[in-house]
Amino acid sequence: MSAPQVLVIGGGLAGLMAAIRAAEQGATVKVFSLCAPKRSHSACAQGGINGAINTLGQGDSPKYHFEETVYGGDFLANQTVVKGFTDAAPRLIYMLDRMGVTFNRTPEGFIDLRRAGGTKFNRVAFAGGTTGQQMLYTLDEQVRKLEEKGKVEVLFPWDFMEAIIDEGGVCRGAVLQDLTTMEVKAFRGDAVIMATGGLGYLFGKSTNAIINNGSAVSALYQQKVTYANGEFIQIHPTSIPGDDKNRLMSETCRGEGGRVWVYKDGKPWYFLEEWYPNYGNLVPRDIATREIFKVCIDMKMGIDGENMVYLDLSHLDPNWLNQRLGGILDMYEIFVGDDPRKVPMKIFPTVHFTMGGLWVDEKQQTTVPGLYAAGECDYQYHGANRLGGNAMPACMYAGELAGNTSMAYIKGLDKLTADMPETAFASAQKKNAEFDASIYKMSGSENPYLLHREMGEWMTTNATVVRYNDRLQQTDDKLLELIERWKKIGVSDSTGWSNQVVPFTRQLWNMLQLSRVITLGALARNESRGAHYKPDYPERDDANWLKTTLADYTKDGPKLSYEEVDIQHVKPRPRVY
Amino acid sequence: MPNDIRLKIKRQDSQSSTPYWQEFVLPYRPSLNVISCLMEIQRNPVDATGKKVAPVVWECNCLEEVCGACSMLINGKARQSCSALIDRLEQPVVLEPLSKFPAVRDLVIDRTVMFNNLKRVKAWINIDGTHDQGPGPRFPEKTRSWAYELSRCMTCGCCMESCPQVNPSSKFIGPTAIAQVRLMNALPNGENDAEERLAALMEPGGVAECGNAQNCERACPKEIPLLTSIAAINRQMVAKSIFGALNK
Numbered sequence: 001m002s003a004p005q006v007l008v009i010g011g012g013l014a015g016l017m018a019a020i021r022a023a024e025q026g027a028t029v030k031v032f033s034l035c036a037p038k039r040s041h042s043a044c045a046q047g048g049i050n051g052a053i054n055t056l057g058q059g060d061s062p063k064y065h066f067e068e069t070v071y072g073g074d075f076l077a078n079q080t081v082v083k084g085f086t087d088a089a090p091r092l093i094y095m096l097d098r099m100g101v102t103f104n105r106t107p108e109g110f111i112d113l114r115r116a117g118g119t120k121f122n123r124v125a126f127a128g129g130t131t132g133q134q135m136l137y138t139l140d141e142q143v144r145k146l147e148e149k150g151k152v153e154v155l156f157p158w159d160f161m162e163a164i165i166d167e168g169g170v171c172r173g174a175v176l177q178d179l180t181t182m183e184v185k186a187f188r189g190d191a192v193i194m195a196t197g198g199l200g201y202l203f204g205k206s207t208n209a210i211i212n213n214g215s216a217v218s219a220l221y222q223q224k225v226t227y228a229n230g231e232f233i234q235i236h237p238t239s240i241p242g243d244d245k246n247r248l249m250s251e252t253c254r255g256e257g258g259r260v261w262v263y264k265d266g267k268p269w270y271f272l273e274e275w276y277p278n279y280g281n282l283v284p285r286d287i288a289t290r291e292i293f294k295v296c297i298d299m300k301m302g303i304d305g306e307n308m309v310y311l312d313l314s315h316l317d318p319n320w321l322n323q324r325l326g327g328i329l330d331m332y333e334i335f336v337g338d339d340p341r342k343v344p345m346k347i348f349p350t351v352h353f354t355m356g357g358l359w360v361d362e363k364q365q366t367t368v369p370g371l372y373a374a375g376e377c378d379y380q381y382h383g384a385n386r387l388g389g390n391a392m393p394a395c396m397y398a399g400e401l402a403g404n405t406s407m408a409y410i411k412g413l414d415k416l417t418a419d420m421p422e423t424a425f426a427s428a429q430k431k432n433a434e435f436d437a438s439i440y441k442m443s444g445s446e447n448p449y450l451l452h453r454e455m456g457e458w459m460t461t462n463a464t465v466v467r468y469n470d471r472l473q474q475t476d477d478k479l480l481e482l483i484e485r486w487k488k489i490g491v492s493d494s495t496g497w498s499n500q501v502v503p504f505t506r507q508l509w510n511m512l513q514l515s516r517v518i519t520l521g522a523l524a525r526n527e528s529r530g531a532h533y534k535p536d537y538p539e540r541d542d543a544n545w546l547k548t549t550l551a552d553y554t555k556d557g558p559k560l561s562y563e564e565v566d567i568q569h570v571k572p573r574p575r576v577y
Numbered sequence: 578m579p580n581d582i583r584l585k586i587k588r589q590d591s592q593s594s595t596p597y598w599q600e601f602v603l604p605y606r607p608s609l610n611v612i613s614c615l616m617e618i619q620r621n622p623v624d625a626t627g628k629k630v631a632p633v634v635w636e637c638n639c640l641e642e643v644c645g646a647c648s649m650l651i652n653g654k655a656r657q658s659c660s661a662l663i664d665r666l667e668q669p670v671v672l673e674p675l676s677k678f679p680a681v682r683d684l685v686i687d688r689t690v691m692f693n694n695l696k697r698v699k700a701w702i703n704i705d706g707t708h709d710q711g712p713g714p715r716f717p718e719k720t721r722s723w724a725y726e727l728s729r730c731m732t733c734g735c736c737m738e739s740c741p742q743v744n745p746s747s748k749f750i751g752p753t754a755i756a757q758v759r760l761m762n763a764l765p766n767g768e769n770d771a772e773e774r775l776a777a778l779m780e781p782g783g784v785a786e787c788g789n790a791q792n793c794e795r796a797c798p799k800e801i802p803l804l805t806s807i808a809a810i811n812r813q814m815v816a817k818s819i820f821g822a823l824n825k
Binding site for chain 1: 683
């Protein structure tokens with residue numbers, strides 16, 4: 001009998017962890033990625049990974065980590081699964097340490113910890129200011145070892161087009177495109193694990209890499225796989241505004257003592273410290289973002305009247321800062337030209353993290369058997385707002401779990417895809433190749449990159465920090481207009497080799513469909529919870545809205561329905577910092 | 578303030594086709610980088626003569642100089658195009674693909690060789706498995722902090738491009754893989770396989786082929802101490818051969 005075949009789509013932390021776990025249990029794994037796994041967006045995670053390892057003796061424990069995560073997420077996350085990842089976080093940090101992540105150390109050589117928002121414990125293990133990069137490289141090395149043993153094959157650059165779902169509604173593989181040869185190909189997979197990250201690129205500029213376009217999960221949504229909590233998009237309070245993207249400046253800058261201020265009456269005004277004496281600059285991201293908006297937009301007190309505030313590290317010892325935050329301080333200096341060790345940085349909020357994602361059960365399985373999702377592309381760990389430092393433990397945990405549960409699922413199958421007839425795979429391949437060919441032929445007057453920019457501007461203006469129902473409705477009307485205009489795109493590159501316009505055009509269609517899910521989910525939810533804020537409905541409304549949004553594709557747009565949230569461990573209470 | 582931005586780009590339609598030059602003129606805006614210019618060409622794919630062309634093909638992801646994807650030659654220097662700011666570059670800004678790697682299309686090159694080199698030297702920690710083994714070994718911060726510098730290598734290829742010993746008639750593994758051996762050998766769990774990694778660097782194309790041109794460290798966008806690392810590996814090898822001889 002052949003070995004089980006697992007397809008992992010995405011080579012970031014969640015995808016590589018899933019691949020390692022599945023390979024350890026005897027699967028042959030193919031990892032498909034848009035880029036070399038080392039270049040995945042996980043490399044951009046700066047601050048670190050939360051885990052209550054308590055090496056500083058502050059009395060932290062996974063229980064506090066769990067409770068603060070649920071509270072930080074404004075009670076929208078299913079609590080039992082959150083408990084799963086917060087309990088596992090110390091073990092995952094130790095595993096990464098054994099693999100060789102260069103975590104900063106205490107004087108005695110234990111793993112050092114620093115603070116992030118929404119907690120008073122030092123809980124973030126970190127490797128300078130580039131923790132995600134070090135973690136990603138370490139998993140990449142482990143995967144390279146498995147490649148040498150012939151257990152894993154890594155293929156890039158490949159773009160996901162569609163899952164192969166049989167008549168019984170079971171996932172049997174995927175169709176992808178080789179972005180160099182442009183070949184469209186069907187692959188058999190006894191389980192398919194999606195680990196394609198977030199969707200910041202829908203908003204044009206964000207802290208995300210430009211490959212984070214949500215295209216793969218949108219393709220699945222259009223295949224009737226349920227998408228959940230789409231309206232929950234995290235806006236990070238501190239980024240460096242740029243022309244091509246807005247670059248992240250880690251929350252742990254504030255964890256290490258950074259202060260946010262603007263001038264008031266000629267003197268620095270530390271407005272977060274004044275308004276939140278308990279947590280100060282380390283209030284959770286949704287709150288810090290709204291307050292920066294208030295200062296800049298409502299009070300018009302941004303730096304020189306512009307939409308920016310200071311993030312100040314200049315009072316701290318530069319050598320110590322280099323040790324703790326080196327990589328990102330260099331980045332600020334390169335892109336802005338000022339040395340943040342000497343002068344305050346200028347920052348403004350931007351789109352950062354996708355709390356929503358493909359609906360999954362407690363085993364990371366989507367609504368389609370055999371199809372799994374893990375990492376930022378799943379919906380289930382962060383509720384309405386993610387805490388700083390929680391992205392990486394959640395995606396490591398989800399990846400590990402998906403690797404395990406997909407293998408358990410495969411063991412229960414009667415038949416592996418290797419033994420199935422070619423027909424279904426050939427027809428899925430043909431269908432997608434025909435769709436690809438139809439894009440090559442598009443000869444209208446619209447430019448896909450301009451349409452993308454227009455979409456991003458509308459989404460950023462109307463579906464981020466402050467949301468109004470009339471503007472959300474106008475945004476959906478705009479998206480429908482853009483969908484019509486998409487059909488009039490002219491493809492400016494007809495080459496059948498390393499063509500970037502054709503896949504981008506396909507991805508743009510998917511981005512437009514997913515933007516509707518975000519916009520209409522936000523329109524429907526008449527309350528304020530975590531990152532979702534409506535001035536016309538300023539309070540959290542547990543009686544009506546303590547529920548998960550489910551979006552199912554229909555040709556008339558997303559059909560929304562709702563599901564109860566698991567609140568069996570911590571009773572919801574008002575969220576006050 | 579200039580009115581426009583002039584770019585001169587070396588293009589190539591496929592792996593084996595003949596390269597050609599194309600010029601572009603874009604409206605000036607302050608604080609652009611090379612990537613925002615290439616994005617502008619995607620939005621309006623027209624060359625300096627007004628002729629419609631296919632947009633320029635290049636590779637990029639993070640745009641904040643941590644992913645290593647967007648390496649190219651910019652005014653003759655190998656560097657990341659995301660951190661190459663137009664306001665600090667002489668015009669016309671000349672863009673070419675890195676020359677030491679197989680061409681794919683336009684500015685895209687194939688850096689598979691660098692990942693294969695990491696396999697050659699076994700640049701990984703040989704853990705028992707991902708199951709729970711409790712905390713890892715302790716690690717002094719003093720060692721950790723220089724090891725961290727090495728762990729920031731993005732495999733971008735700038736050091737390979739600048740090294741005269743990396744050329745079609747040589748098998749030289751290049752500075753990256755050597756520095757990664759130094760990193761792995763310094764990690765507390767990595768020492769066990771140190772000898773094997775050194776042995777890989779003693780083979781043809783190994784560290785002996787370094788010509789000491791010292792270009793690599795200057796070319797590295799992350800200022801990784803590549804020269805010190807090559808010297809350290811040489812010392813580890815001497816120690817290994819002396820120790821090996823004594824043990825016979």
